[in-house]
Amino acid sequence: MADRAIMKGNEALAEAALRAGCRFFSGYPITPQTEVLEYLSWRMNEVGGDMIQTEDELTGLHMLLGASLGGARVLSTSAGPGFALFHEGLSYLCECEAPSVLVDVQRLGGGCGGISASQGDYEEVVHGGGNGDSQYIVLTPASVQEEVDLVQEAYELAEKYRNPVVIMTDAIIGQMMEGVTLPDMKEHDINKFDWAYKPLGANDTHGIQKAGWPSTGYDVYGPYRLKKFKDMHDNEQRWENVQVKDADVVCVAYGISSRVCKEAVKKARAKGVKLGLIRLITAWPFPEKAFAEINPNVKGLLVVEMSLKGQMVPDVKLATKCNLPVYTYLSCDVVPDSDMVVETAEAIIAGTAEEV
Amino acid sequence: MVKITYDAERCKGCHYCVSACPKKCVTPTGEFNAKGYEIVKFNEADCIACGSCYTMCPDYAITIVKED
Amino acid sequence: MATKTFKIPEALEGLGSHGCCQGCGHGIAARIIYEVIEEMGLTKNCIAFHDLACGSNMLYAQKYHGFSGAHGRAIPTATGFKRTRPDMLVFSYAGDGATYSIGMQHTVHTAMRDENITAIVINNTNFGMTGGQMSPTSLIGQKTTSSPAGRTKELNGNPVDVVKLYTDMDIAYLARGAVDSVPNINKTKNYIRKAFAKQMAGEGFSFVEILAPCPTNWGMTPAQSLERMQNEVFKKYELGEFIERSAK
Numbered sequence: 001m002a003d004r005a006i007m008k009g010n011e012a013l014a015e016a017a018l019r020a021g022c023r024f025f026s027g028y029p030i031t032p033q034t035e036v037l038e039y040l041s042w043r044m045n046e047v048g049g050d051m052i053q054t055e056d057e058l059t060g061l062h063m064l065l066g067a068s069l070g071g072a073r074v075l076s077t078s079a080g081p082g083f084a085l086f087h088e089g090l091s092y093l094c095e096c097e098a099p100s101v102l103v104d105v106q107r108l109g110g111g112c113g114g115i116s117a118s119q120g121d122y123e124e125v126v127h128g129g130g131n132g133d134s135q136y137i138v139l140t141p142a143s144v145q146e147e148v149d150l151v152q153e154a155y156e157l158a159e160k161y162r163n164p165v166v167i168m169t170d171a172i173i174g175q176m177m178e179g180v181t182l183p184d185m186k187e188h189d190i191n192k193f194d195w196a197y198k199p200l201g202a203n204d205t206h207g208i209q210k211a212g213w214p215s216t217g218y219d220v221y222g223p224y225r226l227k228k229f230k231d232m233h234d235n236e237q238r239w240e241n242v243q244v245k246d247a248d249v250v251c252v253a254y255g256i257s258s259r260v261c262k263e264a265v266k267k268a269r270a271k272g273v274k275l276g277l278i279r280l281i282t283a284w285p286f287p288e289k290a291f292a293e294i295n296p297n298v299k300g301l302l303v304v305e306m307s308l309k310g311q312m313v314p315d316v317k318l319a320t321k322c323n324l325p326v327y328t329y330l331s332c333d334v335v336p337d338s339d340m341v342v343e344t345a346e347a348i349i350a351g352t353a354e355e356v
Numbered sequence: 357m358v359k360i361t362y363d364a365e366r367c368k369g370c371h372y373c374v375s376a377c378p379k380k381c382v383t384p385t386g387e388f389n390a391k392g393y394e395i396v397k398f399n400e401a402d403c404i405a406c407g408s409c410y411t412m413c414p415d416y417a418i419t420i421v422k423e424d
Numbered sequence: 425m426a427t428k429t430f431k432i433p434e435a436l437e438g439l440g441s442h443g444c445c446q447g448c449g450h451g452i453a454a455r456i457i458y459e460v461i462e463e464m465g466l467t468k469n470c471i472a473f474h475d476l477a478c479g480s481n482m483l484y485a486q487k488y489h490g491f492s493g494a495h496g497r498a499i500p501t502a503t504g505f506k507r508t509r510p511d512m513l514v515f516s517y518a519g520d521g522a523t524y525s526i527g528m529q530h531t532v533h534t535a536m537r538d539e540n541i542t543a544i545v546i547n548n549t550n551f552g553m554t555g556g557q558m559s560p561t562s563l564i565g566q567k568t569t570s571s572p573a574g575r576t577k578e579l580n581g582n583p584v585d586v587v588k589l590y591t592d593m594d595i596a597y598l599a600r601g602a603v604d605s606v607p608n609i610n611k612t613k614n615y616i617r618k619a620f621a622k623q624m625a626g627e628g629f630s631f632v633e634i635l636a637p638c639p640t641n642w643g644m645t646p647a648q649s650l651e652r653m654q655n656e657v658f659k660k661y662e663l664g665e666f667i668e669r670s671a672k
Contacts, residue, residue: 024508026500050507054500055533062497066473066504069491074504092494190508197489197505199512200468207471207488211480370447370639370646376606393446408606410430414451415441420430 003182009144009174010035010077012182013103013167014043016148017075020155021188022101023049026063027076028056031115032171033105036077047185057082061089061102068098069210071196073155073188077103079171080121081112090164091130095212097195099158101151103167105174106255108333116333117171119255122311125168126283135229136164137236138283140254144178150281152183161232162195168283170306172256172335232285239287240279243269244294247276249345252316253304254280257336261304264341275345283312288319300325300348300355304336313356325355358403359421362396366417369393373409373418382409433462435486442485444478447646449636452603453546454482456613457517460620466513473502475518475527477553479546482517496527499534499543506541513620515542521551524560524584531586535593538628542619545586545631548638549657556641560584563660568641586633587666596628598667602635604653608663615665627671635661 014036044051054060064074083104108118141147154165213221251261258279268275310328329344347353381399405422435458471489474480480492493501498516506514523545551557557570565574601612619630637649
């Protein structure tokens, strides 16, 4: 029977991973992600899995690569500075088709940055991700419950495409407590995949030899991967549209910002301003299809993001083929204010806001 | 009786086998394989099947079977 | 009736030549590793995690499970796999560059964790695949393509000796062998056997460094490269068994 609990986002994510059958975690402490590692340090033992606190983040990824090659469901989590060290491993996970779930609990700033919330890792996570044509699905939860739900889904997507999946969340979703419904504990069978390394039978004349791409050569593997990327792009776009059909302004946001926008939509509608919201659930593939549903006479799209650069803007422009004016409300190191969202929407309608 | 199988095409001509043989049974031939490495020849009559040439060979070119 | 046979292990049979240079020590090392595996009856129940570079040449020289991951990361990848499938024989196979340079943190931390895997390190005192650059084990005075006047302590620092590095490590097994001569190859094979046996008994981390010649990058004939090992390399890197913890 499903359990109800009040949990921190990070801990709920950790518990949900275990309930999805994850039995291997390797990672390194970093605020605001550390609760995942701390929680698993005792909880993983209870379910008979392995949790290794590694020497650094990149080691964590190469360890879980090994575990994934053995058929296990694996997890590593970090924040922006650690995610930077993930890139080497991410590229290998993609290239070697090792299903895996990784998490970036975004924090503020470049370099070491600070520990408060931010959405400044969008480019790093969505368009970064390592050398050599790496690509993976990026899921963006906006609540503790969605952290739980998307972890389950992440493992299924990872195995469907034999690819890493990244959950991009932030310090607020990761740190706040909410009521959640946890799914039942699931056991994962490490022997269920034919691609996994496992003991050979007495009659097997060959094993698996893999060094990045398979022995078919890149001329075969390249097009195969390209098709995989296209399939992920075409089939896995996820979004939530809120009152977009008649909207004069449509916010585009994910994670904590999207929650504020939802509130802003209510506030705006209450005073007669037709505001809507496209909430990303996948940041890659970017939910281009979501834009087909919005009012064709919309006056502008409003990107609400806790960043300096408006990192999502290019994706929004591409999704609309640059046919709609795009505006931003960038709150950088503080949570966006719903009144400011409404004010900005009013300015867009009045023609006084500055387009980007 | 010792039977040595030598795959000359695998040989890379390092001649580790030549210097490892305690009975001086392995000698360079002055001939070359398709890859251009100087190959060796074996004197099976004097071979004591100690396995030194096999042990030193980095290229898996030598097999030795001793039968009584 | 055959009384004595010297024949490569089945895992290496029927394949083309590995890509190593004339006189390279990798071929010998790989052969004795798979001889041990065959003798232990583990041919179908083992996996090698190779590094990039010359070590990964050996990946396709055998027929069964092998994986070549990122440069310097063979040890952590092997670790993750072993934790998932503890009944299999799992070993990493990497060079001195991978093990003591880009992957040094794993060399230290895997020993600290006393991880139940075997690390095999081929030390030929240079980066072979990239054309003979200085590695952490290049000797003082050794000329390489990135220390053309010879390695100096002032400019390049001192070489690292894993035996000294591991002085305070509580691990199952540490040995250093060499593939320069029949007696040393036989001893090295024995070290590998002990290391694998300790792993299969769940005793913890085992580490075997194998000194090997690199005639191409040392600018020597194969025969000269063996002499260099005996006259120079062995003087810096002592051969033998250094840690052998009794079973827990």
